[in-house]
Amino acid sequence: MSAQNRKAKQLIILSGKGGTGKTSISAAFAHLNAAHANSHPMVFVDADVDAANLSLVLEPESLEPKEFWGGSLAEIDPGKCINCGACSPVCRYDAIFPDPKNDQVQWIDPIACDGCAACVYACPEGAISMVRQQEGNWFQSNTSFGTLFHAELFPGRENSGKLVTLIKQQARLYAEDIQSQCVVIDGPPGIGCPVISACAGTDLGLIVTEPSLMGLHDLKRVLGTLRHFHVPAVVCVNKADIYPEGTRAIREFAAVEGLDLIGEIPYDEKIPRAMIEGKPVTVLFPDSPAAKAIQEVWHKTIDLLNLQED
Amino acid sequence: MKLIISAQGSSLESQVDRRFGRCMWLILFDTETDQWEAFQNPGTSQSGGAGVAAAQFVVDNKADVVCSGDFGPNASRAFQAANVEMRHFAENITTVQEAIDQFKQDMLLK
Amino acid sequence: MQIAVASGKGGTGKTTIATSLALSLASLAKVRYFDCDVEAPNGHLFLKPEFTESTPAVIRIPQIQTEKCTACGRCVEVCEFHALAKVRKNILVFPQLCHGCGSCTWNCPENAIVEVPNPIGTIERGMALENMEFFRGLLTISEPMPTPIIRQLKKRMQPQPNTINIYDAPPGASCSVVETLRGVDFALLVTEPTPFGLHDLKQMLGILSDMQIPSGVVINRDGIGDDSLEETLREYRIPVLLRVPFDRKLAENLAAGRTLVDVYPQYGDILRELYQQITEIVGGKTK
Numbered sequence: 001m002s003a004q005n006r007k008a009k010q011l012i013i014l015s016g017k018g019g020t021g022k023t024s025i026s027a028a029f030a031h032l033n034a035a036h037a038n039s040h041p042m043v044f045v046d047a048d049v050d051a052a053n054l055s056l057v058l059e060p061e062s063l064e065p066k067e068f069w070g071g072s073l074a075e076i077d078p079g080k081c082i083n084c085g086a087c088s089p090v091c092r093y094d095a096i097f098p099d100p101k102n103d104q105v106q107w108i109d110p111i112a113c114d115g116c117a118a119c120v121y122a123c124p125e126g127a128i129s130m131v132r133q134q135e136g137n138w139f140q141s142n143t144s145f146g147t148l149f150h151a152e153l154f155p156g157r158e159n160s161g162k163l164v165t166l167i168k169q170q171a172r173l174y175a176e177d178i179q180s181q182c183v184v185i186d187g188p189p190g191i192g193c194p195v196i197s198a199c200a201g202t203d204l205g206l207i208v209t210e211p212s213l214m215g216l217h218d219l220k221r222v223l224g225t226l227r228h229f230h231v232p233a234v235v236c237v238n239k240a241d242i243y244p245e246g247t248r249a250i251r252e253f254a255a256v257e258g259l260d261l262i263g264e265i266p267y268d269e270k271i272p273r274a275m276i277e278g279k280p281v282t283v284l285f286p287d288s289p290a291a292k293a294i295q296e297v298w299h300k301t302i303d304l305l306n307l308q309e310d
Numbered sequence: 311m312k313l314i315i316s317a318q319g320s321s322l323e324s325q326v327d328r329r330f331g332r333c334m335w336l337i338l339f340d341t342e343t344d345q346w347e348a349f350q351n352p353g354t355s356q357s358g359g360a361g362v363a364a365a366q367f368v369v370d371n372k373a374d375v376v377c378s379g380d381f382g383p384n385a386s387r388a389f390q391a392a393n394v395e396m397r398h399f400a401e402n403i404t405t406v407q408e409a410i411d412q413f414k415q416d417m418l419l420k
Numbered sequence: 421m422q423i424a425v426a427s428g429k430g431g432t433g434k435t436t437i438a439t440s441l442a443l444s445l446a447s448l449a450k451v452r453y454f455d456c457d458v459e460a461p462n463g464h465l466f467l468k469p470e471f472t473e474s475t476p477a478v479i480r481i482p483q484i485q486t487e488k489c490t491a492c493g494r495c496v497e498v499c500e501f502h503a504l505a506k507v508r509k510n511i512l513v514f515p516q517l518c519h520g521c522g523s524c525t526w527n528c529p530e531n532a533i534v535e536v537p538n539p540i541g542t543i544e545r546g547m548a549l550e551n552m553e554f555f556r557g558l559l560t561i562s563e564p565m566p567t568p569i570i571r572q573l574k575k576r577m578q579p580q581p582n583t584i585n586i587y588d589a590p591p592g593a594s595c596s597v598v599e600t601l602r603g604v605d606f607a608l609l610v611t612e613p614t615p616f617g618l619h620d621l622k623q624m625l626g627i628l629s630d631m632q633i634p635s636g637v638v639i640n641r642d643g644i645g646d647d648s649l650e651e652t653l654r655e656y657r658i659p660v661l662l663r664v665p666f667d668r669k670l671a672e673n674l675a676a677g678r679t680l681v682d683v684y685p686q687y688g689d690i691l692r693e694l695y696q697q698i699t700e701i702v703g704g705k706t707k
Contacts, residue, residue, distance in 0.1 A: 015430075016460050017430065017431065017460055017462070018429065018430010018431040018432075018460075018591035018592075019429065019430045019431010019432060019591075020431060023616065048592075050592045050593040050594040050623060051428055051429055051430070051591065051592050051593055051619070051620040051623060052619075053429075053615075053616040053619055053620070056615050056616060056619060057615075071500070072500070090522070090523075090526060092520070092521055092522060093521075111598060111602075111630060111631060112602070114519055114521060115500055116500055116501075116519055116521030116522075116523050117498065117500050117523060118521050118522060118523035118526065121498060121523065121526070121527050122526070130500070153593075153594060154626075155593045155623045155624070155626035155627040155630070156593065156594065156595065156597070156598045156626070156627040156630060156631075157594060157595065158594065158595040160592075160594045160595075161564065188592065189430040189431075189459075189460065189591045189592065190457075190459035190460055190566075190590065190591070190592070191459045191460065191559065191561060192459045192559060192563075192564055192565065192566045192596070193564035193565060194594075195459075196562070196564055210675070211675060212674065212675035212676075212677075213462075213465045213675065213676065213677045214435070214462040214465055214675075215675075217460075217462060217465065218460040218462070221459070221460055221561060222460075224561040225561050225562065228561055228562040229562070239671075242668065242671050242672055242675055243671075243672050243675035243676060245676070246675050246676070267668075267671075269644060272614050272644045272645055275614050275615050275616060275645075276614065276615060276645060276646050278615070
């Protein structure tokens with residue numbers, strides 16, 4: 001048994017604010033890694049499960065969808081309901097009211113139901129049961145840049161955090177199987193449950209921000225989140241030339257916080273162009289200003305991850 | 311002494327799982343009788359609180375020691391309150407059998 | 421009238437449109453602005469409210485009264501979220517897993533559980549430009565659940581005649597967006613004409629169809645992409661109510677915290693006209 005460290009490093013790419021360019025950059029990273037002569041296989045995860053876009057630019061061949069079963073929702077059996085009204089007062093989510101199709105029985109709105117089961121215990125007739133729900137699908141797909149683990153949460157569902165944890169775990173196990181040194185996770189916007197699941201246990205957080213007041217405000221929030229969960233962080237600024245004063249403010253903030261600013265990527269319409277062609281910008285427009293800047297960010301990132309050369 | 315080990319499969323040759331809360335299997339091993347049994351982790355199917363569900367299982371089975379890689383804050387808290395000792399796999403451990411052998415030689419990390 | 425501004429994809433310009441829509445309508449009616457993106461709220465950067473009130477947003481979590489607790493474990497059994505564990509003769513509570521549903525409290529045979537407030541964020545209220553009431557929620561860093569804060573924020577909604585409530589929704593298409601949309605009359609979807617914008621918009625259309633909320637689209641940064649978005653909208657019969665062309669000067673000004681109507685005042689009339697279209701669509705639905 002080899003004494004080599006078998007645990008793959010994990011990189012999480014976050015932003016706080018949506019739309020800063022995480023996914024375009026993640027796709028470029030996938031290509032840059034695969035294109036390098038001495039590259040090691042990497043595994044990719046799209047953790048933005050309710051708005052999953054990475055697969056749109058990596059041309060995946062999906063293996064079969066696998067079902068994701070999340071929590072349960074309460075359902076009333078109209079045959080057993082005696083309309084006693086014991087259930088609705090215990091529901092804190094305003095999910096129970098007379099059935100629009102039959103006002104002699106109560107009905108639970110699946111969109112509002114939180115799955116707490118308080119009504120199940122309140123019902124004297126045993127008319128309410130918890131029913132497990134399929135809340136989405138997940139996929140392990142082959143792409144020309146490596147294997148991608150991604151998912152589609154059904155619209156409006158809860159448990160995105162659990163789905164993120166699931167695909168991260170699958171990616172990690174697969175990475176161990178193929179002796180991959182790194183898992184790259186394209187994260188969701190925000191700072192809540194799916195972000196927390198995405199960044200848990202990762203080795204490095206790359207924050208992609210933009211030079212607006214909004215970008216800086218949300219950079220602070222996501223940085224606070226990464227620090228809370230003990231993930232070392234670095235930052236890069238995308239669309240940096242749109243508002244130079246904003247980029248300056250981010251540089252100053254980074255200096256004060258002891259946060260490494262590892263790149264500034266100019267606004268480049270090649271990025272949406274590449275998106276429309278369904279490929280990473282570094283594939284289609286390798287000499288474009290954005291592609292070159294992203295390459296710099298990539299090199300600094302893999303240095304920081306300290307991946308071992310063979 | 312009763313030991314519980316987080317694993318990816320249901321036999322002693324299975325790979326260990328370094329993540330406690332969402333591991334697929336929990337292997338219960340009795341060091342006095344050398345008997346063992348594999349249980350599906352109740353934590354894997356939970357929407358949240360996997361660590362708590364898995365820890366509850368360990369506590370309900372009256373284990374003395376639990377072995378994994380990373381327990382997470384919730385399971386850790388439950389085990390501290392329950393006085394169940396947490397031990398960590400060293401980097402080179404790959405199978406459940408190896409973890410058991412290392413435990414018997416008191417080589418698992420605290 | 422309750423209007424939510426949503427998108428699916430992040431960064432398409434929800435806050436840009438929502439804030440300028442609010443400013444444009446302030447001359448027609450009383451406008452109340454609710455920033456429901458409690459994880460990363462940005463509305464205040466444009467509307468510059470003076471906050472007058474800040475209250476903690478709380479979830480009610482169980483506290484075990486140990487003198488009455490027999491450690492029967494009933495609470496652990498009924499909790500769907502594993503927020504309770506029975507360990508020796510004690511019951512442990514895990515606040516970050518708790519949904520505040522109250523089930524354990526009602527089910528305890530010894531009445532040994534009381535509920536105590538667990539703060540997960542704040543709800544703030546203030547007065548913004550154009551004498552507009554401004555509400556927002558802010559999730560505390562490391563807290564996982566935004567939805568209870570959005571729910572509490574919306575309890576302030578008080579629909580009144582001649583009042584327009586505007587809700588700026590979070591990005592994505594999961595439960596926090598649904599909570600923002602509940603009970604609104606119309607969803608104004610702000611998107612961009614790219615494959616990512618289109619993909620995520622379809623998720624939103626799925627939600628809106630389930631919730632039976634009419635919608636219309638604002639195509640922001642028009643010109644950076646292609647026609648696939650508009651083709652799809654025609655198929656789904658979702659009206660395009662406005663196109664805002666991509667414009668670097670605008671982008672720079674927005675980055676600096678100036679609003680769309682500051683930079684191009686003609687959008688005041690355009691957005692008031694958009695509102696008229698919304699009222700017609702909503703009126704048409706209720707016939």
